[in-house]
Amino acid sequence: MNRKIFRIAVIVITTVLSVTFLYSSNNFKEENLGPNIVQAGLQEDLEEVQERLAELKKQKQDLNSKINSENELQGDYSGEIGRLQAEVQLLDIEISEKKLRIDELALTIELLEKKIEETESFIIDSKISILDLEKETDEGLTNMYIEQKVLPGSISLIFTSSSTTNFIKNAQYKQSIQEDIN
Structure with missing residues (x-):
């Protein structure tokens, strides 16, 4: 026990x-x-x-x-x-x-x-980049509009241009020539 x-x-x-x-x-x-x-x-x-x-x-x-x-x-x-x-x-x-x-x-x-x-x-x-691109596009379109108003002969370019790319190229070319002249 x-x-x-x-x-x-x-x-x-x-x-x-x-x-x-x-x-x-x-x-x-x-x-x-x-x-x-x-x-x-x-x-x-x-x-x-x-x-x-x-x-x-x-x-x-x-x-x-x-x-x-x-x-x-x-x-x-x-x-x-x-x-x-x-x-x-x-x-x-x-x-x-x-x-x-x-x-x-x-x-x-x-x-x-x-x-x-x-x-x-x-x-x-990305939003900032998009806003910058929108601003740049708006400025480009504004400049193109002003060019069209200043240079009346270029209005026919809008209607005769076969593609939008050619129109933009021509507008940029005219803008650079205008800048060289000024």
């Missing part, structure tokens, strides 16, 4: 020490997650998080198989303690996995926000 009580006491003490050690080692791992993510580039961080997720999934599968094997030995107290330890480890891994998923999503959101900013910048640049 005393032997059984002694054995149970040893098992309980071992469990308490291993759970305490497990908890402190998991806290140490979680403290190391933050600075590594901050120091590396976003894409590298995303890849690192995905690798850690894969590692955690493997550990999770291993622990699930350990829990299943410990369930077979449930009749024995040591089997029950081992099962509980594995479940505690499994819960710790699930917590770490959730934290890494949050980090992964945050990094993905940040990458998408940067792409959105780049696209918005491109759109703004």
Whole structure:
């Protein structure tokens, strides 16, 4: 009888020490997650998080198989303690996995926000370019209109020109001649 009580006491003490050690080692791992993510580039961080997720999934599968094997030995107290330890480890891994998923999503959101900013910048640049081209076109058309009013013989060019390109070329040619004369 005393032997059984002694054995149970040893098992309980071992469990308490291993759970305490497990908890402190998991806290140490979680403290190391933050600075590594901050120091590396976003894409590298995303890849690192995905690798850690894969590692955690493997550990999770291993622990699930350990829990299943410990369930077979449930009749024995040591089997029950081992099962509980594995479940505690499994819960710790699930917590770490959730934290890494949050980090992964945050990094993905940040990458998408940067792409959105780049696209918005491109759109703004394109709008500015379009406005410049519209202004240049308006000035060209205004100059051509003024030339037509100043040079009445060139009005026939509008109607006799076979294509719009020839008309614009002739107008530019006349404009350059007029500038040389002035």
